[in-house]
Amino acid sequence: xxxxxxxxxxIVEEDLKTGKYQEIVTRFPPEPNGFPHIGHAKSIxxxxxxxxxxxxxxxxxxxxxNPTTEDTQYVEALKDAVEWLGFKWEGDVRYTSDYFDRLYSxxxxxxxxxxxYVDSLSEEEIREYRxxxxxxxxxxxxxxxxxxxxxxxxxxxxxxxxxxxxxxxRAKIDMSSPNMKMRDPLLYRIRHAQxxxxxxxxxxxxxxxxxxxxxxxxxxxxxxxxTLEFENNRxxxxxxxxxxGLEPPRPYQHEFARLGINYTVMSKRKLLELVEKKVVTxxxxxxxxxxxxxxxxGYTPESILNFCESIGIAKANSxxxxxxxxxxxxxxxxxxxxxxxxxxxxxxxxxxxxxxxxEIEASYYPHDVPKEGSRKLPFSKExxxxxxxxSEHPAKGYFRLTPDQSVRLKYAYIITCKEIIKDxxxxxxxxxxxxxxxxxxxEDSSGIKVKSAIQWVEASSAKKVEIRLYDRLFKNExxxxxxxxxxxxxxxxxxxxxEPAVITNKPDERFQFEREGxxxxxxxxxxxxxxxxxxxxxxxxxxxxxKKAPNKAPEAKKVQIDGEVVPMTAEEQVLFDTYTKAYxxxxxxxxxxxxxxxxxxxxxxxxxxxHSPVSIANIVANEVARELKTQEIDALKFSPAQIATLMxxxxxxxxxxxxxxxxxxxxxxxxxxxxxxxxxxxxxQISDPAEILPIIDEVVANNPDNLAKFKAxxxxxxxxFVGQVLKATGGKANPKVVNTLVAEKLG
Numbered sequence: 001x002x003x004x005x006x007x008x009x010x011i012v013e014e015d016l017k018t019g020k021y022q023e024i025v026t027r028f029p030p031e032p033n034g035f036p037h038i039g040h041a042k043s044i045x046x047x048x049x050x051x052x053x054x055x056x057x058x059x060x061x062x063x064x065x066n067p068t069t070e071d072t073q074y075v076e077a078l079k080d081a082v083e084w085l086g087f088k089w090e091g092d093v094r095y096t097s098d099y100f101d102r103l104y105s106x107x108x109x110x111x112x113x114x115x116x117y118v119d120s121l122s123e124e125e126i127r128e129y130r131x132x133x134x135x136x137x138x139x140x141x142x143x144x145x146x147x148x149x150x151x152x153x154x155x156x157x158x159x160x161x162x163x164x165x166x167x168x169x170r171a172k173i174d175m176s177s178p179n180m181k182m183r184d185p186l187l188y189r190i191r192h193a194q195x196x197x198x199x200x201x202x203x204x205x206x207x208x209x210x211x212x213x214x215x216x217x218x219x220x221x222x223x224x225x226x227t228l229e230f231e232n233n234r235x236x237x238x239x240x241x242x243x244x245g246l247e248p249p250r251p252y253q254h255e256f257a258r259l260g261i262n263y264t265v266m267s268k269r270k271l272l273e274l275v276e277k278k279v280v281t282x283x284x285x286x287x288x289x290x291x292x293x294x295x296x297x298g299y300t301p302e303s304i305l306n307f308c309e310s311i312g313i314a315k316a317n318s319x320x321x322x323x324x325x326x327x328x329x330x331x332x333x334x335x336x337x338x339x340x341x342x343x344x345x346x347x348x349x350x351x352x353x354x355x356x357x358x359e360i361e362a363s364y365y366p367h368d369v370p371k372e373g374s375r376k377l378p379f380s381k382e383x384x385x386x387x388x389x390x391s392e393h394p395a396k397g398y399f400r401l402t403p404d405q406s407v408r409l410k411y412a413y414i415i416t417c418k419e420i421i422k423d424x425x426x427x428x429x430x431x432x433x434x435x436x437x438x439x440x441x442x443e444d445s446s447g448i449k450v451k452s453a454i455q456w457v458e459a460s461s462a463k464k465v466e467i468r469l470y471d472r473l474f475k476n477e478x479x480x481x482x483x484x485x486x487x488x489x490x491x492x493x494x495x496x497x498x499e500p501a502v503i504t505n506k507p508d509e510r511f512q513f514e515r516e517g518x519x520x521x522x523x524x525x526x527x528x529x530x531x532x533x534x535x536x537x538x539x540x541x542x543x544x545x546x547k548k549a550p551n552k553a554p555e556a557k558k559v560q561i562d563g564e565v566v567p568m569t570a571e572e573q574v575l576f577d578t579y580t581k582a583y584x585x586x587x588x589x590x591x592x593x594x595x596x597x598x599x600x601x602x603x604x605x606x607x608x609x610x611h612s613p614v615s616i617a618n619i620v621a622n623e624v625a626r627e628l629k630t631q632e633i634d635a636l637k638f639s640p641a642q643i644a645t646l647m648x649x650x651x652x653x654x655x656x657x658x659x660x661x662x663x664x665x666x667x668x669x670x671x672x673x674x675x676x677x678x679x680x681x682x683x684x685q686i687s688d689p690a691e692i693l694p695i696i697d698e699v700v701a702n703n704p705d706n707l708a709k710f711k712a713x714x715x716x717x718x719x720x721f722v723g724q725v726l727k728a729t730g731g732k733a734n735p736k737v738v739n740t741l742v743a744e745k746l747g
Contacts (some may be wrong), residue, residue: 026060061215067195316358346386350432415433687737
């Protein structure tokens with residue numbers, strides 16, 4: 001991405017060109033009421049990044065205007081996040097509370113100008129008087145109070161003479177404004193709470209819309225960069241600064257799309273609920289989307305910043321696939337971290353014809369020749385391999401150790417199974433094997449051909465470690481909260497064995513455990529007695545794959561068992577280039593298709609029937625690939641042509657994506673043509689407004705409370721009403737049409 005070309009940087013460049021500002025000043029103004037998450041990382045990278053790019057500076061300011069939710073632990077977490085990401089704020093950390101006296105004096109000025117008044121309506125009355133998006137509001141009779149009375153009441157409010165909610169300070173603007181935010185917005189409310197910095201000095205605290213713009217002005221901020229949810233607040237921002245007639249230059253607000261990631265929640269309220277109800281171990285639980293959680297899991301600052309850069313800066317909200325974040329850390333670590341061997345589920349192997357011990361030289365970077373670095377692997381007659389690497393009764397396509405199939409120990413020798421030792425219940429306890437002395441890796445003259453190499457550790461030198469395997473915290477793509485928690489988001493392996501070179505005292509070190517993924521020593525749990533490693537991410541996107549029992553035979557499809565991100569063959573590279581350049585597929589999908597001959601063949605046949613490269617690629621790389629993990633192409637009940645037909649129905653908006661998933665599941669069972677399924681079950685998408693509008697009317701009528709909240713300014717509820725309409729139609733309504741009609745209906 002060319003940073004100078006995003007719309008925010010174009011604004012900055014134009015302001016510098018015209019001389020509007022001599023120096024660019026931005027700010028990152030979080031509320032210290034929770035730990036910062038990945039969404040804050042995007043805001044941090046934008047605000048600090050723009051300041052860096054244009055030789056300006058960025059302030060770190062805590063928006064500490066609500067003493068009931070704020071705490072110093074959150075302040076420290078925010079400071080730590082900014083520093084860990086590699087940024088420096090200008091001067092000391094700033095606080096809105098630094099400006100409480102000045103903000104109070106500005107409030108007095110507005111009262112004296114007749115632009116603010118103390119209102120004594122109840123919360124319910126204020127809501128009622130505000131009106132609706134189609135009906136003007138009604139100003140409170142308390143707006144007629146004299147300047148002297150307003151000043152007296154505000155002073156007494158500040159001194160703590162009134163109960164919470166008894167009085168508020170409001171701006172006097174326009175109760176008929178089409179922008180609900182401008183209908184005499186609140187400026188100060190009473191809070192009898194101990195502030196973590198100012199103690200009990202104040203009994204009133206400024207509202208965001210009053211404090212934010214003035215704090216920006218006081219600090220000399222030029223560009224107040226906010227997320228889109230504050231777009232309607234911009235009018236208040238300007239009104240306060242313009243009404244007070246403050247000396248220029250003054251700041252202006254600009255909005256960008258906030259970060260949304262599937263399988264993730266970004267609400268600090270929902271994240272706090274996870275912490276308080278002990279669904280997670282804390283704000284830094286490695287499953288949390290907080291910066292502290294990602295850091296503890298093993299993410300690097302570079303990977304997070306690269307992720308933020310890759311998604312760009314947009315003006316419209318959208319949902320980013322969490323796989324893109326996982327790709328960023330994979331991409332960052334791939335060429336950085338050493339490859340080592342870890343046996344997750346140990347199975348003892350005794351090599352009966354081997355005597356003595358030796359050390360085998362092994363590169364940390366076997367697929368990156370110019371990169372130096374190696375270690376010595378102890379080797380003796382007693383080793384451990386992973387239980388998944390031996391099968392007494394292998395499935396077709398199984399290439400690891402079996403009673404009839406030899407295998408190479410990576411970097412070492414070829415071994416052959418001679419005897420299986422079992423307990424009284426038939427469980428395998430040990431493998432007796434022989435090795436081939438002339439088969440040492442790099443010096444092999446044995447002539448024996450094997451199809452794979454497996455990891456191993458030497459019995460006496462291996463170190464027992466605890467492995468924490470983390471998966472996505474939520475099982476649903478659009479989670480709401482605790483009810484959507486993935487019960488398999490954490491599994492712990494307590495008896496894994498790792499080669500001795502991995503146990504070091506180096507802080508902040510990451511490894512690739514061959515075939516297993518990228519791992520990081522947990523900074524909180526790791527001890528010399530009990531080393532604990534967190535799984536950062538798999539070697540490739542494995543979401544949706546079934547977990548295998550330790551002693552279960554591997555799936556037939558699994559061919560690449562070395563676990564390395566091996567170079568593509570020339571043929572695979574040609575396919576990958578075609579997919580990414582000609583077909584515009586993302587690199588993850590293209591990689592999946594190009595490396596799998598069955599999938600690429602299926603994809604090619606489907607494209608020949610209907611040329612829709614992206615939509616067909618997505619279903620083949622996900623749903624079709626899922627089925628091919630357990631069966632051959634010939635066993636599938638559906639054909640590539642039928643998949644093409646299904647995607648045509650989606651592209652032509654005959655059915656929705658949601659309906660398409662259900663049709664696909666039926667195709668799995670029956671093999672029926674998707675057009676036949678859609679027609680026979682009446683699944684054709686509804687796009688006629690005449691059919692949809694009555695349903696919208698019914699949904700609106702059944703949800704008066706949410707309608708009132710929407711008309712009071714909570715525009716996020718648009719999604720609620722759209723969702724209810726789609727639900728009422730069983731997912732058959734055209735989402736684009738519904739979204740347009742609901743927006744028009746609600747004004």
